[in-house]
Amino acid sequence: MRDHDLPALERRSRGKSRFDDDEPQFLKRGRPTEPLADPDSVPDPDTGERWSSWDDAVHGPQPHPDWLVTELAAKDTELGVLKTGKEADVHLVRRAVPGSDRSCLLAVKRYRDPEHRLFHRDAGYLEGRRVRRSRENRAMAGRTAFGRQMIAGQWAAAEFDALARLWEISAGYDRIAVPYPVQLRGTELMLEFVGDAESGEAAPRLAQLRPGAAELRDLWAQLVEALRVLARAGYAHGDLSPYNLLVHRGRLVVIDLPQVVDVVANPQGPEFLARDVRVVGTWFVARGLPAEQVDPGTLTGELLREAGIR
Known part of the structure; x- marks a missing residue:
């Protein structure tokens, strides 16, 4: 039987009527809808404030420093960009509890979308870093869109883990040579702000300084000790230079460790x-x-022995 032999009503039922508003709508496969925005993460249009993300983040090592604001009633306010980099931008954020004197400045490192990163020579740094799922390892090796997103997450997680471990190892020393890792949330890393807490001015890089003889010797001694702490943890910085060393009130601070290398x-x-x-x-x-x-x-040999290689 052909369509023109059927009654008109039955023929219409085979097709979709333009008035069939009650029919269910199905999503096309592979095209998920956008997730609903988290209302707590949306800044106030007037003040630029948003609720603290402390509650749903991975936290730094305990005990937390006294200066750190951990109250859930706190709000975060964006104050500007501290620096731009090859793989991430660093922003200045004030976390404060409204109606109180509790506040602190944080350096917030936000890793760029994988398509917009400027650092692409990551193969050597990623050796020795593995995830458990073979699909994810294959995606990372093939640099698929999913794999690049995995790599971006690894940069943030690797830096957070390294900072936490280095902070704990060096806690017994008079000077801790890394910023305190406050929290990790996705590809956003919040760190201790190294600089003037009143003005919000970041500490200068070592490359910007012209230290005298005595200060130069002291900074070198601090750097050697920082390298020893890294080696004891089994790490090499991987991209160390005078541009990722800060000096604040005589304290040398090592920064930018996303490409930290497991020397073993x-x-x-x-x-x-x-x-x-x-x-x-x-x-x-x-x-x-x-x-x-x-x-x-000589120093490299000593550090390799600290790492247990020689």
Whole structure:
């Protein structure tokens, strides 16, 4: 039987009427709708404030520093951009409890969308980093869209984990050489702000300074101790230079550790470590520190022994 042999009403039932508003609507496969916005993450249009994200983030090591605001009633206010980088931008945020004197400044590192990152030479750094699911490992190796997102998440998680471990290891020393890792939420990393808490001015980079002889010796001694702490944790910074070392009130602080290298698991680990030492050693010698006090080869060997390789 053909369609023109059927009654008119039955023929219409085979097709969709333009007035069938009650029919269910199905989503097309592979095209999920946008998730509803979290009302707590939407800033107030007048003040720019939003509720603190402390409640649903991974927290830094305990005990938390006294200066850190952990109250759930706190609000975060964006104050501007501190710096832009190859893989992330760093913003300045004030976290404060309304109606009280409880507040602190935080450096908030937000990793860019994988399509907009400027750092693409990540293969060497990622050696030794594995996830449990083979699908995710294949995606990362193939640099698929999903794999690039996984890598972006690994940068943030690797930096947070390294900072937390280094903070705990160096807690027994007089000077802690890394900023306190406040919290991790997705690809957003909140850190201790290193600088003037009143003015919001960030501490200068080592590359910006022209220290005198005594200060130069002290900064080198601090750097060597910081490198020892890294080595004891099994790490090399991986991209160490005078541009990712801050100096605040005489304290040397190591920053920018997303590409931190496991010197044991990564076959290129010793090479990354040697390069770190060579780069910073060259800067100190150029500023007047006697070359015999630096000796990159000797220091690299000592650090490898600290890491348990030699």
